[in-house]
Amino acid sequence: MEGVSRIWKICTLLLELLHFSQSSITPRTSFFTGSPGRVLSLYNISDALNATVLLLSPDATTLFVGARNAVLSLDVSQPDVITLKNKFDWTPQDAQDRCGGQVENCANFIHVLQFINSTHLYACGSFALKPHDIILTVDTLSVSRKAQPARGICPYKGSERNTAVFVDGELYSATTQDYSGNQPIISRHLSKGQKNDIILESFPKLLNDPTFISSLYIPSEGKVFFFFREDGAEYNFVERFTVSRVAQVCTDDNGGQRVLQKRWTTFAKSRLVCQMEKQLPLNLLQDVVMVPPLANESPDKTLFYGIFTSQWISGQSAVCAFTLGDIKAVFAGDYKTFTPETNQWTIESNTEAKLGKCGLHNDSDSILNLAKKNFLAAKSVQSVGRKLLPTTTEQLYSRITAQRVQAANGHDFTVLYLLTESGFLQKAVLLKSSSHVIEEIQVFTQPQTLKSILLSVEKGMVFVGFSEGVIRVPVSNCSFYSSCAECVLARDPFCGWDSQGKACVPVSSMNSRLHQDVENGSVQAQCTDLEDQNGPPVPKVVQVHLNMLVKLPCHLSSRLAKVSWRFTNHSIVPQFHYLQQRDGSLVFRVTPKTALEFHCVSEEQGFQQIKAIFSLKVQASPRSRIIGGEEMEPIPQLYGDEDTTTPQKSYYNEMVAVSFLFVISLCVLAVVAVMWRRKRNNTACPECVTNKAFSINDSVTLP
């Protein structure tokens, strides 16, 4: 029975892994393009497409855009429109000769756009398969230093990802430095004073086919962190196993004197783990954002929110948070060393506690030789609480930005803005034990290779750059919520109900007596002493004929609300005569017994409210003689609010069901095979085996 029990174990494990589907979270409200509830401003770059990088001026009035063959500055200080201030055309002249047949990458895709100082901008572009950089003035975008070759600072192709950050006028970058994108490099350029430009040591191999995601300067550590994903060379799996990484270099690094000359002496990397217990890891990092600690907290509480997808299960994504303290602890710990002779990784203990520290470049050759070998931290960085924050199986998250928001009661909440592959910007708030997606707003309709997202906390705006231009999305629109109940149920930390003004208004320090409950959305607690502002809706009279099929619509503004249809005595309409459809509407045939008054009741967070009342009035008409007519008579008019609740179709559940059946079939086959082999070993008569095998097969057929 050993074989069977082993198969059983593997099967239960596989079935457990398929359990992920339950943790998906639904956005409360969906706004599709053109919805009046969320008005967006678009700057349509029709003559310079592909807004690859965005950069905001410190006063948040000017947005700099790295586009295809151009750098633009846009005036984003006006509430309704975005206008062009300046444009620097940066089209490669001899591009066609250089690219040969290549069309797709034969343009200058701007990959790096950063402030050098308050008056000058640095830009690096692929420049038609020959990376170049340039220095421009901030105010007029005129050339301050002409274009120069910039191999190793930004990639050759438009679609490749890279990252770069300026620290005190010095440029730290991570990119590939060849046409095929096979030679990755992390380096420092424009180094000041006595400092050398530094590159990555090439032997041993420090990176394995990386995709660079993000880079962040951490002043309290004097380090730049690089986030990327790459092949996990330390895992000896049959399949290529991609891992997500954080790597560090110190800004005071100057390279060694003999060993590691003009090479990083402080480069170290570690694995970032985003995984729930008993589930496959979400191993593909897509984007990272840093949220600084609160004023009274230690810098170790700095948080990094990363979005991850899975190498194995498509359509699955989640957010995981990591603290600076945990990353520091891993880099201060032991390291793994690869010994080519034995082809094995061994753990080297960090006895002198030098590894992972800054200031190594002045150290002895023996320490530098140690640092050269030991660049992979032995421990992985685990996510905070080992849990996933928002997770979804319906959307792939691709970009993230975040901020802390002070709610009306003075508590701080973290709000995440998640851009999905399908073009929705989701706004999620992290609660004590879960997360709540307040809304999603459609910003583009076609999937995009190049996209970027930028938050202006001061202006309360999120900018999204994509192939057709730049879209500006206000972080909230409190006036969309017209009653105290809606305002409280939204659980938007930006919005609270002002009982005097009878409006849902932005939370500000001036007005702290607003009604709001971000954690629980309890209408009962927040809206009791207020008279119901709108009262129950006015009954709508619907003229009907006997035998007609009637469809009563009930549009809710919230996808989290449950709909029930009730009679005036509040009892629920019975399933037998009435059909409640998935969109919440009620369908039934008019008979003398069903020509009644119906209430559409929504329930959310324990709060019930009547959304619509329909009163059916039977009219005598020749039509009433049509008996058994199958076609549905159209209702003259749809009542209710604008429909913002249509969910998008996802095949995830179908996929899980199919995988489930597939695993079960495999398991059954495996058990049959094992039992068949055992039977064959136990008997000498071949005919008996065949018969036995068939009988086992029959008895385990799935229902």
Ligand SMILES: *[C@@H]1O[C@H](CO)[C@@H](O)[C@H](O)[C@H]1NC(C)=O
């Ligand atoms: C906010 O919502 C209200 C009500 O739906 C709408 O009239 C207004 O245009 C919206 N404003 C923005 C900036 O989206």
Ligand SMILES: *[C@@H]1O[C@H](CO)[C@@H](O)[C@H](O)[C@H]1NC(C)=O
């Ligand atoms: C931008 O402008 C072009 C040309 O006028 C148009 O075809 C395109 O649809 C516009 N894009 C958006 C997102 O409105």
Ligand SMILES: *[C@@H]1O[C@H](CO)[C@@H](O)[C@H](O)[C@H]1NC(C)=O
């Ligand atoms: C800013 O950087 C530019 C380019 O490196 C340089 O020419 C200029 O002097 C700098 N300005 C200041 C105020 O440091």
Ligand SMILES: *[C@@H]1O[C@H](CO)[C@@H](O)[C@H](O)[C@H]1NC(C)=O
């Ligand atoms: C390390 O060396 C640099 C020059 O490379 C020097 O400026 C610095 O003072 C030295 N630091 C220490 C701690 O010795």
Ligand SMILES: *[C@@H]1O[C@H](CO)[C@@H](O)[C@H](O)[C@H]1NC(C)=O
């Ligand atoms: C750039 O924009 C064009 C037109 O919108 C689009 O077809 C193309 O895929 C974009 N290029 C990349 C590399 O995303």
Ligand SMILES: *[C@@H]1O[C@H](CO)[C@@H](O)[C@H](O)[C@H]1NC(C)=O
């Ligand atoms: C409520 O009203 C409906 C329709 O008039 C009726 O069928 C039902 O029995 C009533 N329920 C109660 C509990 O009175």
